[in-house]
Amino acid sequence: MSVKHTKVIRTSVFDPWWNLAVEEYLLNHVRKGQCILYLWQNQNTVVIGRNQNAWRECRTELLESEGGKLARRLSGGGAVYHDEGNLNFTFLMRREDYNFERQLDVILSAVKSLGIHAEKSGRNDITADGRKFSGNAFYFTKSSAYHHGTILVSSDLGKLSRYLQVSKEKIAGKGVASVQSRVVNLTELNPSVTVDAAANSLVAAFSDIYGYQPVISEGSEDIDNEAVQKLRGKYASWEWRYGQTPRFDITMETRFPWGGIEIGLNLENGRVVSSKVYSDAMDEAFISMLPDVLAGCPFSFRNLADRIRGSFASGSSRGFAEDIAAWLETKSGRHSD
Secondary structure, three states: OOEEEEEEOOOOOHHHHHHHHHHHHHHHHOOOEEEEEEEOOOOOEEEEEOOOHHHHHOHHHHHHOOEEEEEEEOOOOEEEEEEOOEEEEEEEEEHHHHHHHHHHHHHHHHHHHHOOEEEEOOOEEEEOOEEEEEEEEEEEEEOEEEEEEEOOOOOHHHHHHHHEEOOOOHHHHHHHOOOOOEEHHHHOOOOOOOOOHHHHHHHHHHHHHHHHOOOOEEEOOOOOHHHHHHHHHHHHOOOOOOOOOOOOOEEEEEEOOOOOEEEEEEEEEEEEEEEEEEEEOHHHHHHHHHHHHHHOOOOHHHHHHHHHHOOOOOOOHHHHHHHHHHHHHHHHOOOOO
């Protein structure tokens, strides 16, 4: 079904846990034939991906001691810093109406109207002048989907570097000296750009590309406050944001072109009894399935490789599984099975 109804919702709340709760609520209530553009901002916040280890990605104590908040989103991908100089966007629709290229065209067209040439780069970035100003991530339920991301307008890049802990391997893979050197604010490219101007450009491009004049809303009439408040409780909870990071008998990590991965295993009587997998991979569903796949596996690196390869022998995650299996097999060659 093609999109026939468009709506823009822009909140004036700067609480990341509330804003993420609204996002999930809209995801669960978007109607057939509808596409919602949700615009939102947070104050002094680090948002990590669904499967990331909070302590490894963010200097959490420093962030919170300076009045910041840690949030964890539903989607995969890496950690990002949000402040009032950053604009967040989310496209929400039914799965049959998901069209990444069309959604991306809204961002590229909006930035072009601000006098800045931008292009997609890598797996999930949008760049201008060779530097990233927008990171994107995606999430799918059985019936709905969203594509969300950031737009750095006039963000405090010093705090971005202060709070985020980016691995040396990831920085090296980008071919740059530091995380700060590979990002750019739109104001550096066009000093007249403001967050409001960026938001207005997005709305205009959304209307033009989807061919419908969107209904503009502040969100109050589109959400059930009681339901959103309940969801906010989840996003604000220690369990959701930090989760359990138990001691492991075995830990191992590496980085692939599609993202880094860290696997922790607990063993009993030679079998995997529990595991945890951390990653900034975009395919959050694949990463989330790995602990169940590994449960009960007799421990050897070769057995782990066979279990993962066999569990994802077909489907869109097959390539990721093969990469992990091949990596584990190299460890088998260096360790006694």
